[in-house]
Amino acid sequence: MKKDDNTPIAIWPGLEEGVPKPVMPYSPAVKVGDWVFIAGQLASDFKTGVPKNLIPEDKDPSTGLGMQSEFVLGNMAQTVQAAGLNMSEDSVRIWEWFVSDRPNLENDPEGLFSHDIDIHTYEKLLEKAFSIGPTRSTIGIKELMWVGTKVELEVMCYKTNDEVSHYSLNPNSLGSDALKKGEWVFVSNQTPTDKDGYIADTFEEQLELVISKSSELLEQAGSSLENSVKAEVFIVDPNDFKLMDEIWKKHFPNPPARFVLPRSGMNHSKAKVEVSLMALTNDAQLKKKSIETSDAPEPFGHEPQAIQVGQLLFYSTQMAFDSSGNIAEGMTRNSAAPWYGRPAQSQMRYMMTNINAIAESAGSSVENIVRRACFHNDLQWFAESIEEWARYFPSDKPASTTIGLNDSMVLEGANTLLDLIAYIPRED
Numbered sequence: 157m158k159k160d161d162n163t164p165i166a167i168w169p170g171l172e173e174g175v176p177k178p179v180m181p182y183s184p185a186v187k188v189g190d191w192v193f194i195a196g197q198l199a200s201d202f203k204t205g206v207p208k209n210l211i212p213e214d215k216d217p218s219t220g221l222g223m224q225s226e227f228v229l230g231n232m233a234q235t236v237q238a239a240g241l242n243m244s245e246d247s248v249r250i251w252e253w254f255v256s257d258r259p260n261l262e263n264d265p266e267g268l269f270s271h272d273i274d275i276h277t278y279e280k281l282l283e284k285a286f287s288i289g290p291t292r293s294t295i296g297i298k299e300l301m302w303v304g305t306k307v308e309l310e311v312m313c314y315k316t317n318d319e320v321s322h323y324s325l326n327p328n329s330l331g332s333d334a335l336k337k338g339e340w341v342f343v344s345n346q347t348p349t350d351k352d353g354y355i356a357d358t359f360e361e362q363l364e365l366v367i368s369k370s371s372e373l374l375e376q377a378g379s380s381l382e383n384s385v386k387a388e389v390f391i392v393d394p395n396d397f398k399l400m401d402e403i404w405k406k407h408f409p410n411p412p413a414r415f416v417l418p419r420s421g422m423n424h425s426k427a428k429v430e431v432s433l434m435a436l437t438n439d440a441q442l443k444k445k446s447i448e449t450s451d452a453p454e455p456f457g458h459e460p461q462a463i464q465v466g467q468l469l470f471y472s473t474q475m476a477f478d479s480s481g482n483i484a485e486g487m488t489r490n491s492a493a494p495w496y497g498r499p500a501q502s503q504m505r506y507m508m509t510n511i512n513a514i515a516e517s518a519g520s521s522v523e524n525i526v527r528r529a530c531f532h533n534d535l536q537w538f539a540e541s542i543e544e545w546a547r548y549f550p551s552d553k554p555a556s557t558t559i560g561l562n563d564s565m566v567l568e569g570a571n572t573l574l575d576l577i578a579y580i581p582r583e584d
Contacts, residue, residue: 166552169238181546182556192313193527196557199224200302222277256296271296271421291344296421299560334373339440384412390420414459419562451513474574476503483569500537504544527577535560
């Protein structure tokens with residue numbers, strides 16, 4: 157059998173274009189077939205931190221965010237261009253991570269759930285960089301890898317000759333709540349606000365509305381919840397996971413791969429949950445396939461271990477849990493010996509064993525991961541975690557983003573959370 161040679165390609169734009177070279181083990185972009193995954197971009201020269209020309213003299217936070225955003229969007233456009241695509245035309249999804257001290261354990265009880273960042277300047281720059289799309293996730297997080305950086309952006313591009321269609325629940329909206337390109341539909345984060353701006357008090361009511369809005373957008377685009385491939389669920393309180401999972405079962409009997417991020421800064425002060433989706437159209441030739449293997453722990457909630465569509469493999473939440481849904485043995489330090497062990501390295505090694513088992517059951521391997529988003533409850537865990545991660549990629553590394561969360565995970569004892577997409581080689 158002849159092996160498919162359409163393997164992932166790392167993209168490295170030249171320094172002459174002005175894009176700084178990362179110092180960590182990741183590729184600025186990875187291209188595989190019609191897809192390009194751009195690593196998280198932030199306003200750093202990777203030497204001194206934030207360049208002096210991006211620090212406003214008046215120290216105004218909004219001005220600083222605008223200056224950094226313009227720098228990041230410019231570098232991102234150069235990186236996409238180096239991959240042979242056009243950022244404005246080919247981007248289907250953008251993740252926007254804004255540094256915020258909210259929410260946290262102190263202000264959660266007060267109902268202060270929004271990231272509380274003025275992003276109007278950023279959004280004006282976004283309108284210049286893109287025509288209408290792409291679909292968006294806008295989330296507040298605790299910290300980024302370089303001191304002083306205020307925003308990190310990552311984008312996913314899909315290059316086809318198909319016409320792009322945009323959909324919105326608000327006819328006067330200039331943005332895109334959802335877009336369809338070829339057989340794929342992408343839905344932006346849906347907030348729990350109704351058409352009149354009202355937001356319910358309970359988590360259950362909020363999630364029901366979010367799912368209803370997502371379903372309506374999918375129907376407009378010729379898709380459905382049943383054809384959802386990947387879901388991203390952003391929650392404020394990790395304790396809401398169980399209720400979220402119960403509601404999820406009602407609406408997704410054949411669930412998509414699902415990633416859940418706790419302690420997320422929302423776009424509304426009372427919002428407790430937001431959801432984004434990727435789906436196939438109802439008439440798509442591509443089909444989704446659930447991937448399950450007994451060589452990895454059972455899923456953490458109502459989700460498959462992964463979903464395969466064509467040559468892409470979408471993982472559900474990866475943490476160091478066992479099949480009982482608890483932290484696996486040996487993944488934390490003994491309280492009686494608090495200075496022994498390297499728990500972040502242990503957790504990453506444990507996860508990578510499971511990740512590879514899932515990949516192998518789909519006909520791939522851990523080396524074929526193309527997109528990685530890594531979240532730590534505290535960035536103190538980064539060094540030993542990334543050291544372990546890099547061992548699995550002797551040549552090109554995946555596109556990667558690393559985020560520091562506001563001190564908590566859904567799984568007690570976990571310090572690292574992964575969201576992954578991998579490539580599945582095809583044999584003829």
